[in-house]
Amino acid sequence: MANQDFDVIIVGAGPAGLTSGIYAARSGLETLILEKEATGGNMSDAPGIDNYPAVEEVTGMELAEKMEEHASKYVDIREIEPVEKIETGDTMRIETSENEYKSDAIILATGTEYRKLGVPGEKEFSGSGVSYCATCDGFFYKDKHVLVVGGGNAAVADASHLLDIGCDVTLVHRRDELRAEKALQESFFDKGGEIIWNSVLEEIKGEDSVESVKLRNVEEDSESELEVDGVFVSIGEVPKTDIAKSIGVELNDSGYIGTDDDQRTNIERVYAAGDVTGDPKQVIIACAEGAKAAITAYKELKNPYWV
Template identity: 60%
Template sequence: MVDEEHELTIIGAGPGGLSAVIYGERSGLETIILEEKTAGGMAAEAPLVDNYPGLEEIKGVELMGRMKKHARKYTEIRELHPVRKIEKGDSIFVETDEKTYATDALIIATGTDHRKLNVPGEDSLEGKGVSYCATCDGYFFKNRSVLVVGGGNTALADATYLLNLGCDVTLIHRRNELRAEKALQEGFLEGGGRVIWNSVLEGIEGDETVQKVRLRDLKEDTESKMEVDGVFVSIGEYPRSELASDIGVELDDSGYIKTDEKQRTNIPRVYAAGDVTGGTKQIVVACAEGAIAALSAYEDVRNPYWVK
């Protein structure tokens, strides 16, 4: 049974999804957006965004709060509303625990999720010293020792954020050089951060909270232990593309959704935007893709040329 019908339904309220709301409604499509958690996506976790045009320095959570407020001018954002299933027939049907939505067009903007280390102690101590979000949990480790795992831009941004909070920060990286931008590396090292090179984290130990970690030096093939109060894992993300895959949307070898230059997938009237499409993972890019996807949906719904 269909509970609601919409011209355009968007799954995911990160930068891509929120941008799609604005462009979808402004083009004249009756639009709804569904979000599993709270609006903002992983962009809200960014300690500082200093490359979004027109906003020299802004916290990720503040930027996403502005986007959320803007999108709400046009339609309701249904948060804590996870999508369980998508079916494609004459219409597209989107099922949640509460309702089934029929829609003429669908934009998938489900983003990515944090990649895990899959080492002993990681799952059992998650939320007890193991974290994937420095801006969410960093405050609790003020004046305490933490280990950040990773070597890219996000890892260095997280590590620097923790330093600025007053944490004693050590970064561990499996190679002898970092992948992050030079400015981020310099900021971390000049701020007093330390790096353990050519090493990996092999286990996390603690009774009720994190107490120590097991490390392996890959160059010397030796193991050591280090006492820490927290572990922040920042080793990248994986695409949340399962819903798309279930209806036959084509994915690349890494699981990201394939789209054309208009954000169309291989399934008629199904589009994708944001980090779930891979490529350059930047807030401004996700916003652009969301806008393009919504305008493509308008073209196809109002001036259809796809064969249903």
């Protein structure tokens, strides 16, 4: 395996990782970004983003492409190269599926993955009617009836997007009110969105693909069956912390990486930024944390008297 030395290696190429790369490289640090999948992280799946300053109504994919284009001017981004092992110390050693690297500091921007329902039929029909990405798969359900599970910003945004592209959409939520922002709720209802309140999805049924779901009303403790062609699960995320835990990074009570105000973890010269550090999960906050992590790394590596 090739050996390559860097000042900073950033694990993850979502908004936090890309911003870290821009700030670290512009400060003069030899920087590398390693990404397990494709650049953009969960941001790429957002149907629409209209609360990012100076960028009006853009899709997550479009914003991800702009960030990648910008970051690529300063830093090498290596996609589809998952980090498999990290050894900390005076010099960090990072092993990936393809190479071995050395670095003086590491920024963990590994993000989150979609939370699963854990109900019968979910795993069996994943990719055959069960999806976690309305932007990716919604087109295939035009003129079909789909169920969106969830009640937060992501769920209501997904449901609105599916309505926009011609799906017949029903949202199911376990409570009697949504957690989503008022503007998102108003948009959903203005488009004719419908909600099944106080209910949970208990089973996904079908033969070769999804045909129906079994729902349970949590107030009445009654069951019903609803015919649908697809199920979009949007119930939040869980942090990707396996590599962090493997090197002894401390997590908080919610399972996210704990950091101080300057994005330091409990391990010297290991920083963390973005959704993997917890709520609120917003692109602008991930970018801000990514910038802070890079600035802190620069100070501690090159100008320790500033710290």
